[in-house]
Amino acid sequence: MCGIVGLFAKSAEIEDSLGAHLAAMLAQMCDRGPDSAGIAVYRDPVPDGQTKLTLFSADALQDWDALAAELGMAFGGAPEASVRAGHAVLVVDAEPADADAWVRKAHPELRVMSAGQAIEIYKETGRPDEFVRRYDLADLRGTHALGHTRMATESRVTTEGSHPFSTGHDVCLVHNGSLSNHNRLRERLRREGIEFQTENDTEVAAGYVAWRMREGASLEEALAGCLEDLDGFYTFLVGTIDGFAVLRDPIACKPAVLAETDGWVAMASEWRAIAVLPGAATARMWEPAPAVPYVWERAKVA
């Protein structure tokens, strides 16, 4: 069992309070996943040619300013580290692939949580309600966000094994369920140049979606491909720089609820996580059908 939450803003009011709403939703899913918690938030996109990195350090004394200076030496500019608990966000004057590769080579002790123009990922082991407090999510503004509370079944309880998983720039995925063909699929995707950092099944699903989109698939097409190529149980929530999507496997035993108002689209494992949102009582609410991708994209909403 795990808990999933997601919120896609359709109004400026919801964008301004995105973090506070997501935090309230995540806290409701605490008892579905007490092992770990994580969020991805899409906010403050940087211009082309720049990359926003979210890095994690297990060292409480990590010197982020020194790292920022090193990145400035490597790529130019004067990046500043914006620190939130064990994570720091740095904007670098480089393409995502180059910035990502530099950190992995120069600082293997750090973990690249995400790289892209808008995405930021924060995740750690421990209870979700404590995570919400430690990471001070309430001040995060943004366009859309995903969250996950984990009860591990397929791999160890570690920060690396927590969700969301991002294996492509600005693409991430959270998952309730388990995949059974992830080993073979991971090898296939590695041959396509997708890099994996764990033995986790969900990371393979994230890598699959990122690979399909890299090859030109739309978000909806990438999800339709999951139905063909992934074996197992899943409810997925996927984020891209401008998209938000839900997919359930054809058996659909993992729960999911969707709701929509003029101000937002929300997805959660259970209604109680959506009930905390403004206007929830009169929202249109439905259960996503099995094997049907549900996709919202900002360009089409605006």
Next chain:
Amino acid sequence: MTAGAAEATAVEVVDLATTPLRELNQRLHDLAGGAEGPRRWRVVNPNGAHAVACGLDAEVEVEIEGHVGYYCAGMNQHATVRVHGNAGPGLAENIMSGRVIVDGSASQYAGATGRGGLVVVNGDASSRCGISMKGVDIVVRGSVGHMSAFMAQRGRLVVCGDAGDALGDSLYEARLYVRGAVASLGADCVEKPLRDEHAAELADLLAQAGVEDVRPGEFRRYGSARRLYTFKVDNAAAY
């Protein structure tokens, strides 16, 4: 109005935004065995809580104003529970008697393993509706999802809309009535003729569920081909 009449019509209101769920359920459980107390209840702000009005064993009416989460009205006996909203997974699981009515839709496995009573879903019920039902009657105004009535043993499932894939897979002696399209039948589930006695029981079930705009003749009947389990005609009366 006499004091007794006032008690009979008074409505006990419980706000789950301020009252712990266990307190509500304990107060409802305390009415078992004909104990004195309010007979009509109204629950507000359920906000998707689990196990609301679960395990009741008294002739009471409970109206729930909003959406509920997992296992609402599970193991119900004698009570009437109405949800003015949608219900999460496991609605009225193992219901023994009484009625559970949902104005909106119900998630997976509504009425699962139920042994008696009536479950009415006025919207859609999703997958596995009536799985392993053992005597409960279920009337769904909308459609049901895949694997509904899987291994259903006894009772009637009435679907006014469509049924998803693998309806009635590994069916025993439950009777299934579907008005719309059936995506596919499960193993050992076959269509059977709708005879007068079936039309009569359908009319009765639709009336009990308050469904007035559809007629028994519009339904098709499905049942077990009895090839997958050991059916002995001598035991037919047991169903």
